Amino acid sequence: MVQPTQSGSRALVLGGGGVTGIAWEVGVLAGLSSQGIDWSKATSVIGTSAGSFVGTAVAAGYDLEWLFAAQLVPDENEVDVKASEDTMAAWWAALAEGGDDPRQVGAAMGRIAKAAPEPVPAATRRRVVGSRLVTAEWPNGLKVTAIDADTGGLKVFDQHSGVPLIDAVSASGAVPGVWPLEHFQGRSWVDGGMVSTTNARQAEGHDRIVILAPMPSGYGKIPGAAEDAEVLAERAEVCLVAPDEQSVEAIGPNPYDPQRRKPAAQAGRAQGEALAGKVSKVWNH
Numbered sequence: 001m002v003q004p005t006q007s008g009s010r011a012l013v014l015g016g017g018g019v020t021g022i023a024w025e026v027g028v029l030a031g032l033s034s035q036g037i038d039w040s041k042a043t044s045v046i047g048t049s050a051g052s053f054v055g056t057a058v059a060a061g062y063d064l065e066w067l068f069a070a071q072l073v074p075d076e077n078e079v080d081v082k083a084s085e086d087t088m089a090a091w092w093a094a095l096a097e098g099g100d101d102p103r104q105v106g107a108a109m110g111r112i113a114k115a116a117p118e119p120v121p122a123a124t125r126r127r128v129v130g131s132r133l134v135t136a137e138w139p140n141g142l143k144v145t146a147i148d149a150d151t152g153g154l155k156v157f158d159q160h161s162g163v164p165l166i167d168a169v170s171a172s173g174a175v176p177g178v179w180p181l182e183h184f185q186g187r188s189w190v191d192g193g194m195v196s197t198t199n200a201r202q203a204e205g206h207d208r209i210v211i212l213a214p215m216p217s218g219y220g221k222i223p224g225a226a227e228d229a230e231v232l233a234e235r236a237e238v239c240l241v242a243p244d245e246q247s248v249e250a251i252g253p254n255p256y257d258p259q260r261r262k263p264a265a266q267a268g269r270a271q272g273e274a275l276a277g278k279v280s281k282v283w284n285h
Contacts, residue, residue: 009043010283011206012058014051015225016173016193017214018255019078021050022132023071024247024268025212029058030068031272032279039064041283045142046156046202049193050214050255052144052172053132056165059139067134071265077131078258079124087116087177091194095220098152102195102222106152109194113149113176122180129170138165145192145199146171149181154192156202178256195219200228208282209238214251216242239282244271 014025033039039058047055057067083091090112098105138159146155146168157168163184171182171189182189192199197215209232211225218224223231229240243251250267252260272279 008208009206010041010208011044011046011203011210012039012042012055013046013198013200013203013209013211014048014055014058015198015200015211015213015215016049016051016191017197017251018050019258020251020255020260020264021214022053023261023265024214024243024251025051025054026057026064026067026071027265027268027270028212028241028272028275029054030064031269032276033064035273035276035280037276037279037283043141043206044203045139046145046199047142047169047172048145048197048199049173049175049191051198051212052169052192055142055144056139056169057134059142060135061139062134068265068269072262075131075258075261077128078261079120079128080258081120081178081256082254083175083178083256087112090177092220095222098220100221102154103152105195105220105222106147106154106190107150108152109147109176110149110152110188110190113174113181113190114188116177118180119178120180125170125179126166129166129173133166133169136165143202144168144172145202146174146182146189147192147194149188149190154195154199155189195222196228198225198228200225200232203232204235207236209236210279210283211238211240213240213242215255216240237282239279241271241275241279243267247271
């Protein structure tokens with residue numbers, strides 16, 4: 001159901017894209033902030049997978065310049081992981097099986113996660129997630145997405161959900177076959193971006209919407225970020241930012257490669273600075 005538009009409300013949507021997606025989003029946001037874009041105006045910050053980490057920082061009012069600087073140096077807590085060919089083939093099979101039904105696709109992704117051997121020990125994953133979070137407390141306005149591994153339904157967590165922030169963010173980034181399943185509230189959870197990479201439609205009802213999509217393409221028959229932005233633009237001012245040619249090259253082929261954090265952040269910053277006028281027309285006016 002389409003929600004009534006909140007007059008003057010702003011939503012920042014931050015999509016999934018692995019550790020390189022985190023770095024790119026931080027770069028874009030820092031670049032835009034340096035040109036006068038005030039992210040503290042956000043009514044809602046909607047984070048999916050990588051975007052849940054960045055969204056936590058934005059919603060908490062964290063210093064983006066410090067966060068940008070942190071992307072430029074190695075982080076000993078990061079783990080070099082990669083989706084195997086078999087894992088990616090299973091993802092595509094799940095998309096084919098589910099077709100244009102998000103819940104069917106989500107449930108198929110859940111089955112992949114449950115059938116896969118634990119790719120990384122849960123304690124290791126917990127350390128990685130904890131190191132990426134700038135706070136352990138839920139900031140106001142933050143919304144984090146994850147998919148129920150059994151039903152395939154999308155769940156949006158916030159400060160009122162009764163779930164620790166670290167659990168919600170871990171679930172939001174639990175890529176099947178790459179990171180382990182998350183378990184809480186009697187349910188199992190997988191990455192919120194395995195069906196829609198941005199879940200941008202969760203921003204419906206806001207008056208001004210900026211979407212950062214490290215992986216803007218749709219999966220299978222599921223709409224991509226551009227299609228979602230087009231629908232949202234029927235009722236709101238919308239700006240979609242996806243990696244430009246330089247950012248795509250900087251990010252590289254493996255979104256989980258921590259060695260690409262620095263170039264992804266630098267390219268994102270340059271792109272953000274260049275797009276400030278375009279974004280400002282939606283966010284500031």
